[in-house]
Amino acid sequence: MNRQIAALLALSSTVVAAPAPAEVELSFYTGFQEAVDSKAKGDDGQNDFDFTVDWEGKSADMPPYYGFRATWWRSERIGYGLEFNHAKVYASDSDRKKHGFDDLELTDGMNLFTANVFYRWPGQWASGRITPYVGGGLGFAMPHVDVERGDSDTFEYQVTGPAAIWVAGASWELNENWALFGEYKGSYSSHDIDLDNGGEMETDITTNAFNIGVSYSF
Numbered sequence: 001m002n003r004q005i006a007a008l009l010a011l012s013s014t015v016v017a018a019p020a021p022a023e024v025e026l027s028f029y030t031g032f033q034e035a036v037d038s039k040a041k042g043d044d045g046q047n048d049f050d051f052t053v054d055w056e057g058k059s060a061d062m063p064p065y066y067g068f069r070a071t072w073w074r075s076e077r078i079g080y081g082l083e084f085n086h087a088k089v090y091a092s093d094s095d096r097k098k099h100g101f102d103d104l105e106l107t108d109g110m111n112l113f114t115a116n117v118f119y120r121w122p123g124q125w126a127s128g129r130i131t132p133y134v135g136g137g138l139g140f141a142m143p144h145v146d147v148e149r150g151d152s153d154t155f156e157y158q159v160t161g162p163a164a165i166w167v168a169g170a171s172w173e174l175n176e177n178w179a180l181f182g183e184y185k186g187s188y189s190s191h192d193i194d195l196d197n198g199g200e201m202e203t204d205i206t207t208n209a210f211n212i213g214v215s216y217s218f
Helices: 002-016 093-098
Strands: 023-035 038-043 047-051 068-073 078-084 090-091 101-105 112-120 130-141 142-147 150-155 161-173 177-195 199-217
Touching: 023 078, 023 177, 047 093, 068 112, 078 130, 090 093, 093 101, 112 161, 130 177
Parallel strands: none
Antiparallel strands: 023 068, 023 199, 038 047, 038 199, 068 078, 078 112, 090 101, 101 142, 112 130, 130 161, 142 150, 161 177, 177 199
């Protein structure tokens, strides 16, 4: 846990070190998220495995998919911020059973923490109330690992590797403080997971999501 806290503090310092912002925007979102098939390889402490996983997002299943974002707009167009994204992936039942896994998922969050940069075009349409934006970020993944195969049963949070996100969307201003937004959000994360019995698993996961959310600015 100490290394997880240290990693988050190091990520936060990249943004906190900046001067006080002109505008702060706090955002919450949920949506529909899925993942691209990817290779999973490693060993459970006794037997090796190497196969392509059909990952599923199951966005509405508990715990649901969601995220929080804080953006410090340093000018009318450029902002910096921090984001927590509670993405998740499940191996399909057929893949899991075929390769001898009782559980194979990162589902109490695949949990991506990123430091972001955003660019926006204020007031482009609808009498200045619609603002398109794009953005991206770099950080790390801290999933809750739920992997069970044979005598190996791993059920814990781990910092597993680097992560990146990319976003494109638009916000609709409701009033001076509140806005609604919709966006496409993609992510890439690399996971080097420690399994029980001295085993390990490596997999790289790409997700695609369509988000809707609400923002409060002050």
